[in-house]
Amino acid sequence: MKEAFMFSQRMAQLSKALWKAVEKDWQRWIKPYDLNINEHHILWIAHHLKGASISDVANFGVMHVSTAFNFSKKLEERGLLTFSKKEDDKRNTYIEITPAGDDLIFDLMEQYNPESNLVFSGSEPLREVFGKFPDLAELMTIIKNIYGDDFMDIFETSIHNIERDFDEENGELKRAERPQTSG
């Protein structure tokens, strides 16, 4: 009981401190685009999960369904998302990112600057010692136990998809799947 309580306090303090640093980094990063964290998170999910339902967005974005819906609506008004229904599933609302939304996601990736990122800077010494970024295996296991396998699958997919957005050879971003205008 004492151990459990001490562990849960430890987790509470650590996770609050980590999240506040992540939140500060995230807000600073997206500020020029007049987005809040939830809006950017929804766009990010829509970029990685082609044809996500609002409930997928809520689950994977760890937000209320109403939050997911309301901010998606704002993104739709800005032309960054479109809403749709499926023929075989009239109950759920699906969102799809527009080319303007994808552009915004790519712009932000281009502007990402690790040097100004608290969490990156805090992890850099570990990378110098171990030759790679920490894999946080314990934390991953805890999240998996709380949120389930589907959550982790989508999580891993979205991380691996990032590789798809970078050119293998020169490491630069490729704004893929977009028809090239002939020059």
Place this chain on the structure above:
Amino acid sequence: MKEAFMFSQRMAQLSKALWKAVEKDWQRWIKPYDLNINEHHILWIAHHLKGASISDVANFGVMHVSTAFNFSKKLEERGLLTFSKKEDDKRNTYIEITPAGDDLIFDLMEQYNPESNLVFSGSEPLREVFGKFPDLAELMTIIKNIYGDDFMDIFETSIHNIERDFDEENGELKRAERPQTSG
């Protein structure tokens, strides 16, 4: 650059998911006492750091100074904290927990139920495998690099102080330092 970006996305998603679980656990735990997380966090810090300044509370509680001050004021109005100035330091405001505040902290510790705790339940399988709760060494190092040694010292002190609140022999909470009424 790609690695840094992928790592920072991984950290952002994991830390959001972890914090949302911690937040839900924390809110459920303190709900019967009509406190929000910041208010409980301030009381908790005041319980562990005798004579903390508002700026200590803000630093260690990872909140704005104005948040620390405003919620401390509410706790003072409820008789859970007192405010004071020090003779040799008129600029800073210090808070001290009252006996009623300590009672509330002990009541909450008594009512803590690991079974209803998402983060505890998510960590329990790791404890079964390894015989102890995960120590999250990588995460601790990242937090230390971001927030500094003082933050970690206070963090460790507050966790170890919890031991002081439990009786060594029977593992029950002792409402220490309180004058016993003779029976």
